[in-house]
Amino acid sequence: MPKTLEGQITMEKTPSYFVTREAPARIAAMSRDTKLIVVVRDPVTRAISDYTQTLSKKPDIPSFESLTFKNRTTGLIDTSWSAVQIGIYAKHLDNWLQYFPMEQILFVSGERLISDPAGELGRVQDFLGLKRIITDKHFYFNQTKGFPCLKKAEGSSKPHCLGKTKGRTHPNIDPEVVQRLRDFYRPFNMKFYQMTERFFGWDD
């Protein structure tokens, strides 16, 4: 990684870091001052989104419902399935807190990133010690995409939405399975809200 000069911030994005056991120790060994930003969304929707992404590459995989359970009759959830495992945010955060204080970690709400992108990016800019340059003025809601998009992309005068792989239609999942997953995640979500001192509103 090139040296960061005065007035610059070096950023790197790898979604799998948050759930990789060795990542906190390795990043702390590189720099204890690193600031960490994690986008989290309702773990149930996250699991379905994850499955939708895999399905788009491998259309022959088993159904979401069958992958969710170790044993469908007993309702035992397969926590070794990565789509389920990744959403146990409290467990992953515990691992990071062995190496970094909470003040160095920012959790961005994936839901708010859609409903109020400027508000969530305001929190990111504050966290990074930046002026609030990105505001409401930079976004518009694109009806076709169904998501907020940038009015002007970096270095261009044209609007910019995220690509086709972001914001896919999810398959319908058996509501009983969804409910079982909601029950499964509830205690982990509660712990996560306490740890982050933010209520993400995933539990009804």
Ligand SMILES: Nc1ncnc2c1ncn2[C@@H]1O[C@H](COP(=O)(O)OS(=O)(=O)O)[C@@H](OP(=O)(O)O)[C@H]1O
């Ligand atoms: N503005 C905007 N436009 C489009 N999509 C948006 C936006 N903001 C957030 N999202 C949500 O981002 C989800 C995809 O991000 P991922 O983190 O899964 O992408 S990645 O593949 O891990 O890079 C994607 O999830 P899916 O809806 O399941 O496709 C979106 O819900």
